[in-house]
Amino acid sequence: MSQITIEFPDKSKKQFSNGTTGMEIAKSISEGLAKAVVAMQLDGKLMDLLTPIEKSGKIKLLKDNDTEALEVLRHSTSHVLAEAVLSFYPKAKLAIGPSIKDGFYYDFDVSKPFTPEDLKKFEKKMLELIKKDEKFSRKELTKKEALKMFKDNKYKVELIKELPDKEKITIYSDGKFTDLCAGPHVPSTGRIKALKLLKTAGAYWRGNEKNKMLQRIYGISFPEKKQLQNYLTQIEEAKKRDHVKLGKELDLFSVQKEAPGFPFIHPNGFGLWESLQRFIVDELLKRDYKFIRTPLILNKELWVKSGHWDHYKENMYFTKLDEEEFAVKPMNCPGCVLYYNTKRRSYRELPLRIAELGLVHRHERSGVLHGTFRVRKFTQDDAHIFCTPEQIESEVLDLIELVDFIFKAVGFEKYTVELSTKPEKAMGSEKIWNISTKALENALKKSKLDYKINEGDGAFYGPKIDFHVIDSLGRPWQLSTIQVDMSMPEKLGAYYIGEDDKKHVPVMIHRAIFGSLERFIGILTEHYAGAFPTWLAPIQAIILNVNSRNEKFAKKAKQQLLNEGIRADLDLRSESIGKKVRDAQLQKIPYMLTVGDKEEKSNTVTIRNRNGKLSKPVKIENFVKTIKKEIFSKNKNLTSF
C-alpha cells in the first residue's frame, strides 16, 4: 500500500498509509485528541474524519469551538432534526438542511404546517437521539445508485440529477436515518451537547417563489450547554433593544395603518434627526459641498432617459398631471443632474460636490417592511460629485476618510468594507466599468483598509464601495455607499468644457454616509439601546420641581435651557420626586434637574444624571456651559456634576 505524507499546523510531518482517515490520524496522536476532534481541514477544505485521505497534504484537526467545527456540528444537528421529524411524520419529504450563519435549518414538504407543539416534540425527540450518541457513517454511491435510493423524493432526485455524472455521491447515516449529503459530519450525535429549535417559517424550494413552499424549521446547537444559554440571553438582549419597541417607548416615531411603510417622525425622533442633520450639513459645508433641494415629482421622460424606467419601474410610484405622466423620485441623482445642466460648466469647477437631503419613495413589497429599517419613504443624505476620471481616486479617498470620521463621531468604532463589481443587469461598456472599478480599488489600497470583493453585486450603473458598521451587539449594518457612475451623466446630457475647449462627459460619484436618516436613527437606537449620548438625546435635560411653590422657577429654568439651544422638558405633575425621576429614567434622559425651595433660593439646580450620580446644587449657567461643551464635543460619557 502506498504512503501519503501529512503535514500538521506546527509544520511537523508524518507518514500514513493511503486511505487512512482523520479519526485514525487523531488517534495516532492521542486518545484525548480523538475525543475532542470534530472535523478536519485538508489543504483548507473542510472534511469529516471518516473520509479516506488519498493524497498528501496539510491537515488541521478542528475541535469543538473552531468556527468551521460549529458549522459541521450544526449541519449534523439538522440531520438529527430530520430524523426526529420523520419519526412523527414518516411521509414528510426532506428537501435540504444546511448550516447557516446562526444555526441551521431543514426544509420539509409536509401536508400541514408544523405547530409550536410539534417543535417541542421534535426537540424532545432530538435530545433522545443525541443521548444515544449514534455514530455517523459515510458511504459513496454512483449517480445511478443514488437516483434509485432516493427515487421517492423529487427534491433529492433534482439535486442528484444536477451533479456531474462522474461525481462521487455520498450518503451519511446515523442510527436508522440516512440522508443524501456531501458532509462533513461530527463523529457521533453525542457531540451535540445543547440545541434549540427556534422557529418555523415558509420557504420556497430553492428560494424561488415560483416553486412550492416548504416548511422550514430553524434551530441552533452548541458543543456546550453554557453557550446555548449565552446565545439565548443575547437574543433577549437584542429584543430589548429592538428599535420598533424602543421607538414606541421613547416616542420617537410611529407607523400607522393609513400609511404602511411611511413612518411618522415624532418630536423626540426629530430631536435626534435634527442633531444628525446639523452635524452632517456642517461637516459637508466644511468640505466644500453645496446643498440643493429638488422636486419630489418629475416627468416620466426623465426616468426613461436615466434608465430607471427600464431597471427600476416596479419600485416606483407614478401619477398623472395634466395628461402627462410623472414619477415620484426613487433616487435623487437625475434631479441633481438637471441642476448641474442649468449652466455651462468648466473643467475649472470640478470636482463639483452637490449634496441633497433628499426624500425618496420606493414601492417595497409589503412583506419586507420593518420599523424604520425597511420603509417606502426615506431621506437620504445624498451627494453627487461631478469630476474627471483622473479625480475619481482622490475624491473616493477623501470620502473614505469622511466616512471613517463620521462613523467614529456617532459611536461606531468598528466597520467592514466591501467592493462590489459589475452585475448581470448592467448599463455601460466593459471599458467604462474597468476604469471605475480600478479607481475604487486604488483608493481602497491607499486608504489601507481591509476590504472584501463582492463579484456582481454593483449597481446597474457602476461599481461601488459599501461600508457596514458593527453595533454594540456585534451585528453588522450596511450604511454608507460610494458608487462611481460613468453612464448617467451621458444619458442625461451632462458635460463640461475642458482645457481643450471641447465638451466632455463628467464622471458622477453617488455617495451617502448614513444611507437613510430614518434607518440610521433605528440603527443608533438599537446600538445605544435608547440611551443616546447627550448630543443625540431627544430630550437632553428635564426639569423636575419638588413642590408647587417651585413651578414658576422651574418654568424659568426650562426657558433658560431652551434659549441656549438645549432640548429641555419640564415635569410639573403633582407627583413625588421619586416618581418623576423614575419616569425620566425610563425615558433615558441624560440629565434630571431638580428644583425645590433650596435651589430656588440660591438660583441653582440639583443634577442627577442617567447613571444615578447626584450632584450638590449647581448654578444653572454652569450646567449650561458644561452640557454645551459636552454636546459640542459629541462626548459619549455623561458628566458627573
Added chain:
RNA sequence: GCCUCGGUGGCUUAGUGGUAUAGCACUGCAUUGGUAAUGCAGAGGUCGCGGGUUCAACUCCCGCUCGAGGCUCCA
C-alpha cells in the same frame, strides 16, 4: 407577493357562544414631597374592517386590512 402567527380603551394585557379583566397613562380631589412608583375617585372599548353561521358572535367560518417572523446562506 407567498408561508406561519397575531390585532381586546393611548400603551401592556386577562378572558369567554350570552356586549369584557387588570396595570400603566389620562382627568378630578386630597397630599407639597428631596432622587426609580403618595392615596382615593372618575372617565375612557362598535374586542382591526366587511360578510356568513346562530335565538345570540369579541369568541366559530370566509374575505379584506394592518403588524411580526421567514421566504439570502444549498445535497
